[in-house]
Every structure is written in structure tokens, then in C-alpha cells.
Amino acid sequence: MRDPDLAPATSDSSPVLAVRDLAVSFRTDHGTVDALREVSFEVAPGEILAIVGESGSGKTVATRAAMRLLPPNAVVSGQIRLAGGADVLEMTDRELRSVRGATASMIFQEPSAALDPVYRVGDQICEGIRIHRAVSRSQARARAVELLEAVGIGEPAAKARAFPHQLSGGQKQRVMIAMALALEPELIIADEPTTALDVTVQAGILSLLRSLRDRAGTATVLITHNMGVVAGLADRVVVMQNGSIVETGPVNQVLLSPRHPYTRQLLQAVPSLARVEDSDQAPVREPRKDLALDVVNLNVEYRSGLGRPPLRAVRDISLRVGVGELVGLVGESGSGKSTLGLSVAGLIRPVSGSIRLLGRDMATIRGRRLDQMRREIGMVFQDPRASLNPRMTIAEGISEPMIIHRVGTKAERTARVIEMMERVQLDPGFRHRYPHELSGGQRQRVSLARALILHPKLLIADEPTSALDVSVQARILELIRDLQEQLRFGCLFISHDLAVVGELAARTLVMRSGQLVEEGPTREVLVHPQHPYTRELVAAVPVPDPVAQRRRRELAEEAGDLSLAGT
């Protein structure tokens, strides 16, 4: 680690990264596609610059170009200087290798994909050091352990000998950061470093990045779509849309008084806990009498191989969803929330407990009758790419449930498909297209149409918006709310995002390690959480307001700090 006293002053000196008139286009089957149009920005030493934008805005392309990591079909023009050196775009491969990792290094979104599973993490850190520096193996090892300690990994010497699969997601991302820091680069490019992580883990990684900047003065380019992350970490913000920069400025100015309409639109689309606090929604304690779903003492287990005890994914959970009620189910990865959804849909057989759908016990009916019951359940999944059969047209996909349950004639089915497509605000003219011709948001609309075509009494929505851009997410959430009012189905809305649930659900359940830890009216759960875990969750959600974020951070630090707890 660089000595803090020797860290460069943030003021003068030349920028660590200077990008001028950078334009990138890709040659594809469909001709040339412009990804970036004449983009210019700079990063000062010790500065954290956030680049925000939705998918396709060019934020990743811009930073990959800075390391010359673009695929071979990219056509690049402009100028990129790292630490006042030569133009990256003109470097020979040898020069380029000496810069990569040493002057600037990268952190990626998915730490489990970026680490090599067959090498020990300590050796992976050493490799980068030994490529660039003439040090002995044992010196490199010592340095690796030192780095692991610096990124807040407990027992660094032991963990250096671990393989990636023996570490948690948060630990893996810390290892990635350690690798990025190994050669004391002047610039770290972090591409969505916390997107794949749970909120409580994310909070720790963000405060690590912040403290690294404070301690070592490493400049950081942070690519993210999450305005809350920006608010908590960045000094300056660049907002990108369709390959161009639409706004730049200090974080407070961009987030609190945005100038460009697109920035405003982005900020408005971000679901926010603050809005839950302000809402005057009447608290709903118990669902009404007519229950769509009544789950009592449900237990679900997964077998985990001979001799080992089964994994108890859902433990003794009871929940109710009234007809026309939207219940939010919140939990982090591995909490069992999706398993609960699947067993309610009758796709995983529970070990014990009962699931009643419209008053009928799902466990006692089988065969044909069970298939009939399935008409009353619709499901929507997270990944818009995987949730539609690529070989069926939109119309075929949406009418599948009617064909399965032999509903209507062909003409009636077509009429209903068109009606349903209009309800989900999709152009019925799309009905002969294939899923790959639609955008992510449009595909989720198709999924919704398919799930609701038979007017089921229960919709199970498993993270239906987490793979979407915020502005698309906002519209899909609005659509779900409208549809629910029109069609009066009960909805179990599963999400890891407290703010999303806060916007939508009347009642909220919080799950952790297969158990319900808290349950109540959404506003009470999110504003006055009772259980310590819920409190931790709520505290970890980044809010898109730099001032509030700083206040919360200070409070958390006073209260003993969850950041370096080792996740």
C-alpha cells in the first residue's frame, strides 16, 4: 500500500485519465453501429468519477477503450492518455501490457467469473505482481497477504491459500480489488463492482473503495447504473445516453439539481425508500377474508448428497395473500425466497406444511386436477432472455396457457392474445415476432401477458424487474400495479430490492436463511423495522442523495461500522 503521506495532492498535476473525442463504432452483420460519439472526459488524481447510464449508453465501451480491451470489430478514433503518458490507442502491444495492471487496472461485475477457479487466490494476486515486477516468489506472496489484509479480508494468510469457490461473493470481489491494487496503479476502473452483490455486502465494498481512495489516493472510474452507489461514492458524475455525455458535474449538483432532462428522468425512475416514508398509504395489517393464497408452516428441503443433512431452504413459513392484494417478499440471495415461490407454484414439493390456493389444498390434489389448479397461477421470472421460448412467436407464447388448458377456439385465442397485448401496452403488431426481436422490457411485458392470459387469481413475480434498466423498471412496476387493479389478482412479489417492494406492496415479508424475520405493513417494515436484520438491510440500501448518504454513512460509522466486517 502506498504511504498515505506520499499520496499525490488532489489539486494540480495532470489528469490520470484524459479521454478526448473518443468515438467507437462496431462492425456487425447489420452494418456499422455507433457506440460512442465524440466523448471527452478527464479523471484527476485521487478523484472518484462515476459514469452512469442505462444499458447501451456506452459507459462500458468508453472505459474498455481506455484499456484497449474492445473486441476486434471495434473501430476507435480519438485520443486516450493514461497518467500523462502516450496515447493508449497508438501503443504497441508491449507498451500496452506494461500499462495494463500497472498504471490502470480493472474490477469487473461478476467476481466469480473474473477469478480463475483452478488457482489459489493468493497465487492469482502474485501472478500480476510477478509479471510487472522483478520480485521473488516469497516477496510476491507476502505482498499478496498484505493486500488481502488491506481489502479487509480476515485471516489473510489463510485466505491466500483458498480457492475462489471457498470464498463468498463479497470476499471474491475484495480479492479482485486486491488484484487491481497489487501494482499500486494510479487508476482503477470498476465496472459495476457491486451489481452482483447483496445490498449488505455492497455497502462493505463501497466503503472499502472509499477508504482506499482516502488512504492511497487511487483515482477511480466507477461505472454503474445505480444512483445510490453514485451518491455514496463519487466526487464527480458523467451521465451518458446513447453514446454521448449529456451531463457532467460534481455529485451534489448532478444528483440534487440535475440540468439535463435525461438525468432528471433517470433520477425520477429510481425507486426510493424516501417515497415510502412520505406516502400516506393506510397500513394493511391482515389480508382481507377472501384469500388467494394461504401457506401454513411450509418446509422445503433440498437433498444435498449422501450422508449430508438436507439443505433447509424454507423453514416453517406461513403467509397469506388476499385476492387483489400485492404482498412483497424481500430477501438477499440464498434466503430461500425463490424456492418459496416455486413451491407455491407447485413446482417443488414441500416436506411439510400446507399450501392452499383459493381454499383448496394443493398437496391433496394430483394429476389432472392439479393441472387445472395451475390455471389459477401465473409466474413471471427475472431474466427476460431466458423466460420466453426462443422458438415461439410472441402470439404463440402468450396463447400457450390457453392451448394447454384447451380454452377457446383458435379465433377466440387470437382475440384474447391481442386484448392481453394491449393490456400490457405492447403493440399487437408484434405478435408474429420472435422474442429476440424485442427489448428486455418488452419481453417482460410478454411474460406478464402470458402469465395473466387465463386471468389467474395469483401471480408470482420473482424479481421481474431486476434485470432491467431503471427507467424500464419504473414502467413495468407501474404496469404491474395497473394490471393488478384491473384484474384483481393476488400477487406475491419477490425481490431483493427494498425500494421496489416499498413502491408496490401493501404488506411486506422479510426472509433470511429460509425463515421469516419480519412481516407487516410495508411502511412500518421499511420505516420502522423491528428486526435487526431488516434494520441492517434498510440501512444498506444506497439512496440517490449524496447528502443523506453521507449522513447515513457517518451514523453507521459511529454505530460500529458494518463495512469492514469481512462480509
Place this chain on the structure above:
Amino acid sequence: MVAAATARVGSTPVKEATPWRRFRRRMIRNRFGMGALLVLFVLVLAGVLSPIVAPHPPGDANFATVFQRPGTVGYVLGTDNLGRDILSRVLYGIRASLEVGVLAVLIAFVVGVPAGLLAGAFRTADVIASRGTDLLLAFPFLIMAIGVAAILGPSLMIAAVAIGIGAVPSILRVMRVETARIISLDYVTAARAQGAGTLRILSHYVLPNAASSLIVRATVIMPGAILGESTLSFLGLGIQPPMPSLGGMLADAQQYAEQAPWMAVVPGAAIVLICLSFNTLGDALRDALDVQVVSRD
């Protein structure tokens, strides 16, 4: 109101070609693939039309014209030790090879696809099918073919059956892996949640999505089957004389390698050409089809 609402939605529809059109464009752009397709088209045409286009009956021995060199008038590719026209015999041989190849692939599909579907979908079926393929793979293909030929008597059909059975594990495994992969995808879960039965899932979800992998696999098996036929005929276990086959012609040529090398070169070149074309076509198909499976978002 609906029109206004629709206009608001998402980004503009992505103007992209249908999967078929994209496949065709990628295919046409692949020069090697198109070359292979052209060669195969000519070979298939020649094989199918061999009774019409062959200048001589393939079995016609003529002792006045033995060992004619290629280029001789009337015998473009020369004659063999019995004075038979090599061009005619190769044309018939190609026809026989293609027949065996197609039959073998069909047999492999008829057995391998349903078995692979079941193995991918059901645990018990998987155990049976996987042990079955292990057994089949452990059994030397030639020994099996010799055994079958010995019991039932050598013929084109027997060769095709033996080769087809030998190719079953390859198809079965591809189908099994694809089934297991597709069944775990969200769209299948969604269909199951809505009451779709196993039969419908296998026929409407798994099979159409596995089709491209199977097509590619077929083009890989094809040259193997044709080589297998040549091997069997070379050993005298395939197509029986006087019916010409490429492998049989190679066997005849052995004794006269010094005197009349063209007797081996011509059928050998035909085998190489067929197999190379199928392999190249398989590569091109894989490139053209793969992309569509992993669609860009």
C-alpha cells in the same frame, strides 16, 4: 388510448431479421460452407442420377480394356483390372456411400433422440441410457459390425444398421445435455407452472430449441458413417460385389497399386471429398446456427 400507450413503450422495436433470414445471411457469407454445400449438391445429384449419367454399366467387365489410364477416350477416369469403367463405378459407389450415410444417421436419430430426451428429463432413464451408451462405446465398433455381418450376412442395410447403432451414443449425449439444459431454463419452468405436461414440454420447448445442435451433430456423424461404410466394404463386410462401393474399390486396388494407382486414387479422392465437404458444412452450420441460440439483448 391503447395506441398512445403503446407508442410510449420501451425502445423502438429492434429491426432484426427472422432467425431463418439471419441464418441464411451468415451461411451465404461463409465461403467454405457454401463451397462445401455446392460440392455436396453435385455429389448427391451425381449419386442419385448415377444410372443415367454413368457412361457404362458399373459391373460390365471387358477384358479388352483392362488397366486403361485415366484420360482414355470413353473411359475418362480409366478402367480397373477387369476393364470396368472407374467413373461409372465411383458414381455408383458415391450413391451407395450416401445411402449408407443417410440411413445410418436416420437410425442414430430414431434411437438416439427419444432416448436422449428421456435421459435428459428423467433420472432413472438417464441411468439406463448412460450405462447403455457406456457399454456401446466400450464395445469395438468393427467387432460389432463383423459380428452382425457374420450373423445376418453382409449387405448395405446391415452396414447402415451397424454404423447407425455405433453413432447412437453421440446423438444421445447431445440430446441429453440439451434437454437437461433447456429444461432448467425459466421458460420451461413458466410452462410447467401453467400446467404444461412433460410431453408438451419435450415436443414444443426442448426439441425445437435443440434442433440446431442436432443438425450440426448430423453433419459430423455423416462423414464418420461414410468412412465406416468404406471400412466395412474394404473388409468385405459391407456392400457385396459386383455392386460397386468406394471401400470395395479400394480393396480391389490394393493388389494393383504399382500397375494402376488410379484404381485407388479415384475412389480414395471421392471419399475424401465427401467427408471434407460434410465436415466443412458442419462447421459452417455451427457458426451460422450458434449465434441465434445466444441472442443478443
